[in-house]
Amino acid sequence: MLFDYLSVVVLLVLGLANIFGMMVLPKLLRPHNPTAQKLVAYECGENPIGTSWLQYNVRFFVVALVFIIFDMEIVFMFPWAVVFKEVYATSGPLPLIEMAFFIAVLAVGLIYLWVEGLLDWIRTIR
Amino acid sequence: MQEINGVSYLTKQIWTDATWLRFLSLNELGFFLMLIAGVLVLTFVLAYGTFVVWAERKVAGHVQDRLGPMRVGWHGWLQTLADGIKLMMKEDIYPTLADKPLFVLAPPIVFLSAFVGYAVVPFSQNAQMADLDIGVLYIMATASLGVIGLIMAGWASNSKWPLYGAMRSAALTVAYGIPLGLSIIPVLMVAGSLSMQDLVQSQNGGILHWNFFRCWPFMPLAFIIFFISNLAETNRVPFDIAEAESELVGGYHTEYSGVSFSVFFLAEYAAMYLACAVTTTLFLGGYLPPDLSGIPLILSLALLGIFLFWRFKTFHDRSQVSEAIFCAILVAAITLLWGVWPYFFWFLAKTGVLLYLMLHLRWTLPRLRIDQMMYMCWKVLTPVAFINILGTGLWWMWITGIPKNWWPY
Numbered sequence: 001m002l003f004d005y006l007s008v009v010v011l012l013v014l015g016l017a018n019i020f021g022m023m024v025l026p027k028l029l030r031p032h033n034p035t036a037q038k039l040v041a042y043e044c045g046e047n048p049i050g051t052s053w054l055q056y057n058v059r060f061f062v063v064a065l066v067f068i069i070f071d072m073e074i075v076f077m078f079p080w081a082v083v084f085k086e087v088y089a090t091s092g093p094l095p096l097i098e099m100a101f102f103i104a105v106l107a108v109g110l111i112y113l114w115v116e117g118l119l120d121w122i123r124t125i126r
Numbered sequence: 127m128q129e130i131n132g133v134s135y136l137t138k139q140i141w142t143d144a145t146w147l148r149f150l151s152l153n154e155l156g157f158f159l160m161l162i163a164g165v166l167v168l169t170f171v172l173a174y175g176t177f178v179v180w181a182e183r184k185v186a187g188h189v190q191d192r193l194g195p196m197r198v199g200w201h202g203w204l205q206t207l208a209d210g211i212k213l214m215m216k217e218d219i220y221p222t223l224a225d226k227p228l229f230v231l232a233p234p235i236v237f238l239s240a241f242v243g244y245a246v247v248p249f250s251q252n253a254q255m256a257d258l259d260i261g262v263l264y265i266m267a268t269a270s271l272g273v274i275g276l277i278m279a280g281w282a283s284n285s286k287w288p289l290y291g292a293m294r295s296a297a298l299t300v301a302y303g304i305p306l307g308l309s310i311i312p313v314l315m316v317a318g319s320l321s322m323q324d325l326v327q328s329q330n331g332g333i334l335h336w337n338f339f340r341c342w343p344f345m346p347l348a349f350i351i352f353f354i355s356n357l358a359e360t361n362r363v364p365f366d367i368a369e370a371e372s373e374l375v376g377g378y379h380t381e382y383s384g385v386s387f388s389v390f391f392l393a394e395y396a397a398m399y400l401a402c403a404v405t406t407t408l409f410l411g412g413y414l415p416p417d418l419s420g421i422p423l424i425l426s427l428a429l430l431g432i433f434l435f436w437r438f439k440t441f442h443d444r445s446q447v448s449e450a451i452f453c454a455i456l457v458a459a460i461t462l463l464w465g466v467w468p469y470f471f472w473f474l475a476k477t478g479v480l481l482y483l484m485l486h487l488r489w490t491l492p493r494l495r496i497d498q499m500m501y502m503c504w505k506v507l508t509p510v511a512f513i514n515i516l517g518t519g520l521w522w523m524w525i526t527g528i529p530k531n532w533w534p535y
Contacts, residue, residue: 004256006157008245008264010164011255015241018168019234023385026214030384039222041285042380051223052286060297063500067300070508074307077515078263081314088522092532096519103512110508119504121497 062118073106163255167244175395176206182485189489200452209388216384221283224381228282233382233389235275240397242268247403248322250413250469261322262310265404266303269359272397273299276368276378279390283381291377294496295361295368301503302358302365308511309351312344312518313337313408326412336411344517349409351507351514353480356401358499360394363488367496402480403473410476413469430460 041048080099087095113119180195180203187194195202220226246261248254258264273296280292314320316337317328329336337345358365369377379390406412463471494502 004258007160007164007256008242008258010157010160011167011242011245012238014161014164014168015238016234018172018241019237019389022214022389023218023233026385030215031217033217034219036222038219041221041223041283042375043286044375048223048285052284052289053281054289056289056293060293063297063301066504067303070304071307074304074311077308077311078314078320081311081515082318082320084315084519085318085522088526089529090532091534092528093519093523094532094534096516096523099519100516103516107509107512110504114505119500121500 059121059123066113066118069109070106073102076102160255167247167255168241170249171241171244171396171399172392174399175392176210178395178399178481178485179206179209179391181481182488185482185485186489189486203452213384213388218384218386219381221285221381223284225282225284228278229381230386232275232279232282233386233393235278236272237389237393237396239268239270239272239275240393240400243400244396246322247400248326248407248412249473250467251323253470254323257321257323259319259321262314262320262325262404262408265400266307266310269397269400270299270303272393275393279382280378283378285381287375287380288378291368291374291380294374295378297496298358298361298365298368298499301500302355302507305351305503305507305511306355306359308508308515309348309355310408311511311515312341312348315515315518315522316341316345322407322412325407326414329411330414332417333411336409336414336416338409341518341521344514344521345409347510347514348518349405351511352405352408353483354502354507356405357484357487358503360397360401362398362484364491364494365499366488366493367499398484399477399481402477402484405480406473406476410480412476413473415468415472426460430457 041052043049077099080095084095117123183205184194184201186192195205198204198208220229243265245255246258246264248257276295276299277292280288280290280295283289313325317325319325319328333339338349339345357363361368367373369379374380379387382390460471463474
């Protein structure tokens, strides 16, 4: 059981070795001649104005926040889905009814976000 | 865990039946086998990646009424290899303003997040590195780590275009993770397991037992949601605003050059193939043959014959050697796979069809705007996926009937 997870580590190490072989070893082959002009950040030929480590639009943050909420609930659904058949064989539609309640709760959350306008990308100020 | 799982089973046997192998350190042998399997998987990913890059350029060419790469090898089939060598000879540039450690670390993270998922891909009944009992969940978890690498790339570049690209790709990947996860649930309900081998075996018994053909209309709907979400997760057109060449210069990899850039590309194609492999496993019966008693065999042999006849008719003397090698590899691979390893052949065939679909979509659909994508994700796919779960439950109720005395109170 636990031994199987070793193969994940093996694959990770092999991937790293591959990256090493691709990115580090060809250093022997390729030229290295950096000039100031070459190392300027690309801004369509102009010199870049200011840094780009700036504050960014908050909409992206809202998407991440909504994602975390829903993703948590998907994680709760996975075990339910795996045992659904077994539980159904004895207690019939009960698991389905329970999941219907769970989804109803989620749907309330989704409808709330929808009505609040948090799912709209283009927002009007209210 | 199953008995059928070849490599893993073998290592487990050696691991447990320790007595008869005194002459070898057991950990070493099991580890050695695992290492061989890992090297095979790595070779497969690299070979398939180069092949798909070529295939994409050919498809693009023919969709646009061009020829695509034609110079290196017969119909340019060695083009990607030449490009790879060229990229390795290129100078790698680290912008002065960039955050160098993050800048260097980003491509490996993106690649590894896609590559590690291959540990549980069931290429065949015996060809799977490890049949983890959380297979699908594991792939979803590792694949969604790639977005960290993308944000790192965009942020570390300290340039405006990569930042836009990274932010967009983060929003997109993260948002489409929801319908992606929800569309897997119906399959899990029917299969009753998370292990990839169990998922495939639950679809045993011919084409009509594949999840795609069961449980209409819920399963096909889940398949469509899953496929669309995968397009978004891998930043493919029509969801490629993250690296939209015509508006952002190159998206998150604007500042990357040479090998780092090619690692990003390799990661993208590895993720694409992984998505196709998971789709095949979940919905199209994995490596199982469609079992139409010989019809596809005859059809495909006829197609191969037509192809060879057509080649014979339009035979040029240019690049004959390369063409001969290509044709020989093709014919040998098909016959060998079909005869020796039909499961692997069917897996490759199904994933190949899905990959072709992805490539063809890229060159036929226009790019969506980000607000259209968010609308699609939150207001169409997510509610439909929710209803889909309940619908699959009702379908199961209809198929199996309600057991007696189910009400416990």
